[in-house]
Amino acid sequence: MQVDTLINARWIIPIEPHEIILEHHSLVIHEGNILDILPQQQAQEKYQAAQQEDLSNHALVPGFINAHTHVAMTLFRGIADDLPLMDWLENHIWPLERKWVNEAFVRDGTDLAIAEMLCGGTTCFNDMYFFPEITAHQAIQHGIRANVGLIMIDFPTAWASGPEQYMEKGLALHEKLRHQPLIRTPFAPHAPYTVSDEPLRQISSLADELNLPIHMHVHETHSEVSQGERPLKRLHELGLITPAFIAVHMTQLTHSEITKFAQSGAHIVHCPESNLKLASGFCPVQKCLDAGINVALGTDGAASNNDLDMLGEMRTAALLAKGVAQDASAVNAATALRMATLNGAKALGIDDITGSLTRGKAADICAIDLSAIETQPLYNAISQIVYSTSRHHVSDVWVAGKHCLKNKQLTTLNIQDLKKKVAQWQHKLQSPISELT
Template sequence: MKAPADLLLLPQWVVPVEPAGTLADHAVVVQDGRILDVLPADAAQARYDAAQTLALPGQALIPGLVNLHGHAAMSLFRGLADDLPLMDWLKQRIWPAEKQHVSEAFVRDGTLLAAAEMLAGGITACNDMYFYPQAAGEAYLQAGMRATLGMIVLEFPSAYAVDADDYLARGLSVRDELKDEPLLSFAFAPHAPYTIADATFGRINTLAEQLGLPIHTHIHETVDEIQDSLNQYGVRPLERLARLGLLGPNFIGVHAVHVNDAEIELMAQHGCHVAHCPSSNLKLASGIAPVAQFAAAGVNFGFGTDGAASNNRLDLFAEMRLAALLAKGVSGDAAALPAAAALKAATLDAARALNLDDRIGSIAAGKRADLVAVDLHALSSQPMFDPVSHLVYVAGREHVTHVWIDGKLKLNDRRLVHIDADDLTARAAYWRSKLTA
């Protein structure tokens, strides 16, 4: 008698990520939101009686992509303040716009818009950092998307909170309310060393250790940030955080553009992670992170889109390709970040940074069925020698055809499921009119 299954997927290639390489003519079997089995297609059809069988000829099945750093609600600021350096971008345009317009409704609509864009591009999980995480969580749940909600912390007031203690209290309250949602997890999200005092960092570190949560913060994004830290504290930002005890396996440093050899070694020794955001770093003229050195030192890293206000796409296929090319160009080593390593950074390595690698990031029995089908049979993909190479250097988000999260279909033949695109377009137009009034 055949064993029951909910879904039997028959792609031309399965790309499990771990182990590296591809499996031709294999099947992935899904039951109760988990990957039940990965085995040759003929054996799968003989062994399992699936409620649904889907053939995917010419397609590669990969783990869902993991966006290691984003500000999802800022999708509503897309194109608002282009062609400015970081601090001018923040102080002259973004912070004033946030002060005037950011609210629960803004965050809910902006996050849902971002979730729709990410899902359509094969991103199944996002590490988010923004105000009103409750509203963001509601939007992710509405979209059926996996997310790590950053409990944002700043010293200065906003419409969301009045001071650091208030930010922390509000964030912890949201965590208490939503912590049992299986698609949601949490991280402390102090904005950056230049916006957080030592005492606040100390409290965050204690809470993170008590609750076993990651700490997700911007670090060494610009040269000016480092010089300001030297002027104010007498040390560079990363050294300051090391002295405060924040560095460790739960630390995710976003950007890490301007780090020296000693700092890379420091991150490696403490088991830190880096969220590499190449498009945002280039667009804001912040620089290029030394990814080849991260890899050589054993620093785990994944890719982030950052927010749509500074990218302006939430597109991890673009980040994978750009990161691989930049690593080669800067290091002078064509093998600095090979395709398989880039795909792993966008999936399993990013999941590891979020403490989710036991659940997502690779196609293996027992893991959650967060899966993406990518069409590789178009003329632009021919001839085919190596599907993994094509996924990084040839394919784009427009080639994503199907997306599943926890075995539930979210994108069906390039059409979003249960998300009303017309309604989202209308909401974006509403916020555009408010922002330009």
Template sequence: MNIDLLIDARWIVPVEPVGVVLENHAVAIDAGKIVALMPRAAAAEAFTPRVHRRLDRHVLIPGLINLHTHAAMSLLRGLADDLPLREWLENHIWPAEGRHVSAQFVYDGTRLAAAEMLRGGITCFNDMYFYPKAAADAAVAAGIRAAIGIVSFDFPTPYAADPDDYLLKGLAARDALRDEPLISFCLAPHAPYTVGDRNFARVLTLAEQIDAPIHVHIHETAHEIEESIKVHGVRPLARLHRLGLLSPGLIGVHAVHLTGDEIALLAAHGCSLAHCPTSNLKLASGIAPVSELLHAGVNVGLGTDGAASNNRLDLFQEMRLAALLAKGVSGRADVLGAHQALHMATLGGARALGLDAKTGSLLPGKAADLCAVAFDDLALSPCFDPVSHLVYVAGREHVSDVWVDGQARVEQRLLLGIDESELIKLAALWQNKICPRDVT
């Protein structure tokens, strides 16, 4: 059978079925989809590939899925670090955004973020930011899969005048991009402290009408919960429950401060959570109860948050930190093992986005979104367990090759179709516009 691409690898970790590691196997790819996984010798007999890649010292995994980020904020990386969340947002980030954010800012910042993510093995990201059409255009230009947020706030910004304006502009972007195979959309009300009941009700109606997930920050800080009790009489999650937002379509971001009853509520409604351990630590928000969430059956994916609050878009870092924090907090070394951490960074994110029939694991019929990690470094030698090495040893610098929808986007550690030097110059131009006025 003639096919587009055959990739041989020392190890293949398909993520589905759970715990499987295939040795000396190959993935056959045609027309952007996985055709088969089989032993190398059998694949060599069954297929005649247009391109044959031999990765003899590599592990091949599904492309990583960044379940929560603000991609364009890469242009604000390192601005006003080491501050609490509310001070960081209200006194620094929001004023800087008010002065500088535009469609061009979002396009340029998302291109920068997409390049960083692709080079680190991320093939799909879930975005929440202004000017969604510009973000989607940048993702398409980079060749990365993206779930674009139709963002909403109660207050005006340079992007939109009021809640209805946010939603109308987001829906217009969705209509303009409905035929782009790499782009999907989420409703993205920012957070319970920036979105009122009427706005949430409108978001819920639209999400049901267009069958899209709802992507929202929730229970990120203790202060957020205290304010909700003062203003609404209940904690934020109880308020969302009262408004009817808890469902399998909800992606709650951060969820640091949860009671046992709230964990049970999330599980009962089939909600998903985006765990962002680095951002939560850097902003001193706390540590999410991931082991309890997983034990309750809540689907958990991993996110980086934006580069302004992380400051990396690095899911290898998030996998390792998530696993270590869960062990440290629970006092149990067997909590959140390597296979589970990899699941969170791949299929967990895909399920949250409703994309698990398309991506997140290596199964025939799914899109060929793949990441190859080279184990040819002395720091990765010896290797007794490739999945353990992926989570606890390897870093994004070991990613050698990346494919999205069967198209090579990184080859032998080089980005394809993206001019890195041009992006670095572009970032410097934005830095000169933003600084020194917005740095204190």
């Protein structure tokens, strides 16, 4: 049988079934999807491929799903480090946004983030930021899968004047993009402290009507949770906490909150490195998993992380969970890898499309070279990926069968042109904060 691509790999880690490692297998891609996974000898006998890749030192895993980002904010990387969340936002990030955020900012920041993510094995991201139409356009242009949030916030910004216009523009964008194969458009109300009840009620109703997820920061810091009514209680009362709800951060949780959240079928996106850097608190990940909650993994924005490195995030998530639980078996390597792949797909409502290397799913694939000295000796490929590798070991990435990173070279972005644009933004953005207010 004639097929598009045959990838022969030393290891294939399909994620489904859990903890399975296939050795000396081939992955068959045809028309953007995974047609077959079988032993290499059988693949050579059964298929004739237009393109063949021999990755004898590599592990193939599903492309990583970065389940919470603000990709355009990559242009703010390192600009206001080592500050508490509200100081960071109110005195630095928001003034910069008021002055500089426009379509060009979002376009170039998105390109920078996409380049970084593809180089690190990420094939899908779930974003929340202004000018989502620009983010979607760049994602389509560069061939990466994206959930582009329909942002909602009470106050005016460069993109909209208030809740009514956010909703109007968001629904128009959803209609425009609903047939794009790489793009989904969840609702993205910013946070309980920036969105009032009426817009949230409207989002809850429309999300149910349109079958769209809702992506929102929830219980991000101690100060947010300690001021009056607990945010989760309010969101439950407004009817938002359903199987379509994606709660990002979720620190400061009580036992009863975990139990009730688990019963709702809603999802959590854990952002360990951003939470650590901003001293926001700890998500009790193992308790949430034990309760049956689907927990995915995100980097947050590069302005508060300061990278979009899902391999690094996996390692931090596994290590932090052990410390928080005081249990060395908490969030083992296979669980961390699942959080970065299939759990992310489930949270975004696209696990029928991506998140595991399964026949019929999209060929969203990351190839990791495990031959380097720092990954030797190798006893278990899953453990080695989570605890020993870095994003610099990623050599190749496919999204829907398209080879977006080939032997560490991006195929859809010009890095030199991108660096020139980023340098121009750096010159603009490094003006003293005092000049912005």
